[in-house]
Amino acid sequence: MTATTINFVRHGKVENPNHLLYERLPGFHLSDVGQRMAQATGRFIADSPQLNTSVAVFSSPLERTQETAQAILNPLNKVRESRGQEPLTIETDTRIIEARNEFRGTRIGYGDGALWRNGNWKLVRNLWKPSWGETYKEIAARVRDFAMEKVDQFAGQQIIVVSHESPIWSFRHMLEKGHPEHNMLLRKTALASVTSITFDSDTHEVLGIAYFDPAKDVH
Template sequence: MPATTIHFIRHGQVFNPDHILYERLPGFHLSERGRGMAHATGRFLAAAPGFRDIAAVYSSPLDRTRETTDILLEEVNPARGKRGLDPLNPHYDERLIEAGNEFRGKRIGRGAGALWYPSNLKLVLDLSKPSWGESYRQIARRVSDFVYEKVEEYPDAQILAVSHESPIWTFRHLLETGHPEHNMLRRGTALASVTSITLDCGSRKVLGITYADPAAGV
C-alpha cells in the first residue's frame, strides 16, 4: 500500500525586537537563535533513519522560510552525499505562505494592533476569521491542494514542506477534527518543529500524524 509522508516544518525564530506583526512583509529574517533552531532540526532530519529518503523540498517564498530551508539543507545534503544521493534543491510554493492578516505592520498588542482596539473587535469575534483577512477554510483549502497534489506526484515518498504555524496547524486540525476552525491559542506547532502527516496514495486516508520538536532546547 503506497503512502506519502509530508513533513511540515515551521520556520525558526524571527528577529523582531519591535514586536511587529510581520505576516507576509519582506525584510523579516531569522534571528541567531532562529538559525540555531533550523540547524538543530536539520541535524535531526539528517540523522533520523525515517527521513533518509526525502524526494523533494518545498518552502513558502517568505524570507524566514527560505532561510530555514537553506539551513535545513546545509545539514541534510552532506548526509545524503555520504549515501551517494544527489543534493536536494528547494522549490517555492505560494500555497505554503503565511495567512493573510489585517494587522500586518502593526505592533502586537499596542494601539491599533491591540485586539481590544474598537475597530478590531469585529475581527476577533468572528471565529472563522479571528484576526486576519484569510479564513481558516481558505488556508486549509490551499494547503490541502498542495498536499494532495504532492501525494499524486510523489507516490510512496517523503516530502519536506517548510511553512508557518497557521497553515500547518489549520491543515492538521482539519484532518483530525473534520473542520479547520480552531482556537489559535491552543496550537501545537513550535518553532522549527516537524509535523509529519502520512497519507495513503490511493484513498488519501490519513495513516498517521506525528510531531517532533528537535529545537526545543535551543
C-alpha cells in the first residue's frame, strides 16, 4: 500500500484595517504579522523530515495565499537545493479558492456599510447551512475533486496546498463526519496552520489526519 499526503495550509493574517469581509476581492495582502506567520510555517515545513519531501506546491489564485505559498516555497527550495533537487514553483488552482460570499465588501461590526445593516442578519440564522453564498456541500465537492486528482497524480508522495479556512475545514469535516455542514464558529483552522490528510493512494480511503499550528506564537 502506498500513501499520499496533502498538507493543507491556511494563509497568514491579512492586512485589513477597515475590517471588511474581503472574500475573493483583489488587493488583500498579508500583513507584517501574516508574513511572519507564513515564514514560521515555511520553516516548520522545511525542518520536517516528512513535510520537506513535498514534491509540489499549490495555491489558490488570491494574493494572500500566493504570498503564503511563496514564504513556504523559499525555505523548502533551499532544502531541495541541498539535496541536488530541482526547485519547485507555485501552481495555481481555482478549486481551492475562498468560498463565495454575498457579503463581500461589507464591514464586520457596526456603522455605515456594516454586515448587520439592511436586513443581512436574517441570512445568518443557520450556521450549519449558509444561505449567504456558496454552500458547504459545494465547497467540499470542489476541494474533494482537486484532492482526489492530486492523490492519483502524486501517488505515494506529499504535496503542499495553500488555501483558506472554509475550504479546508469543510473538506475535513466531510471526511471525518460524512457531511460538510458545520458550525463555522467551531472550526479548528488557525492562520498559517497545517492540516495534513493522508490517503490510501489506491482506494482514496483516509488513513489519518494531523493538525499543526506553527505560527501560534507569532504576533
